[in-house]
Amino acid sequence: MIGHLRGELALKAKDHLIIEVQGVGYKVNIPPSLQRKLPELGEELKIYTYTYVREDRLVLYGFLETKQLELFKELLGVSKIGPKSAISSLATLTVKEFKLAIVKEKVDVLKEIKGIGTKTAQRLILELKGKIDLEQILAEEKDTAVEATANLERQEAIDGLLGLGYSRREAEAAVKEACGEQSGLTVEEIIRQALQSLG
Missing domain, CATH: 2.40.50.140 (Nucleic acid-binding proteins)
Known part of the structure; x- marks a missing residue:
């Protein structure tokens, strides 16, 4: 296939x-x-x-993402769920929202999906709950939050360098070099290291 x-x-x-x-x-x-x-x-x-x-x-x-494809295939494995309902699920909720609704048994959230009523929502919970790793979902959520914070700090550092008269190209390159493989740097630390690389 x-x-x-x-x-x-x-x-x-x-x-x-x-x-x-x-x-x-x-x-x-x-x-x-x-x-x-x-x-x-x-x-x-x-x-x-x-x-x-x-x-x-x-x-x-x-x-566009393998996690969407994997959830689609899992949904097709549920009795009386066809491609139409599976696509509707992914059109209404993100993969994370859907999985959390299953784990937390949120029937009302699942009923927001077109073609899903109370009985079908309960069947989805019954057949999928044991296949979902809540700890993994929460870990992914934490990683996303950490990445968002890091991106915000990098952007603030770039803005700081722009304020000092550097071009955007220079600022972005210097911040990228300053961060490297490091994580958890403050805006001040990023700017300090970026200024060193700028000479």
């Missing part, structure tokens, strides 16, 4: 796109929430795919 496609984005619509790979245009169904993350027409795109095969049809479903 097709694991991923890399090619030129030839068409993008609300619920699907066409990606051209070596002269062949593949129609790939996507969650509408992916629409705003797609590149411009004519640009290169890599999309992870799931091939849904039935006697009367063959449909490609695509995602």
Whole structure:
């Protein structure tokens, strides 16, 4: 089966796109929430795919991240959940939001998904709860928060260097060199080390 496609984005619509790979245009169904993350027409795109095969049809479903694809496949493993409901789930909630709703048994949150009622939400919780690692979700959440803080501090350091008369290119290069592999530096420490590299 097709694991991923890399090619030129030839068409993008609300619920699907066409990606051209070596002269062949593949129609790939996507969650509408992916629409705003797609590149411009004519640009290169890599999309992870799931091939849904039935006697009367063959449909490609695509995602920009492997974690979305993995959740889509897990949803298809739940009784009475088809591709339409699985795509709706990913269109309504992020992977993290969906998993937290399952772990915390938030039926009302799951019911926000089009086509999911109380009984289906309860079935999703019953069949998926044991497969979700809450500690991993919380660890990813912590990593995201740490990264966001680090990015904010780097930006403040760049702004500080701009205020001292350096160009944006000089400031960004110096901050990148100052941070290197280090983490947890304060804005003042980043600026101090950046000034040293600027000479």
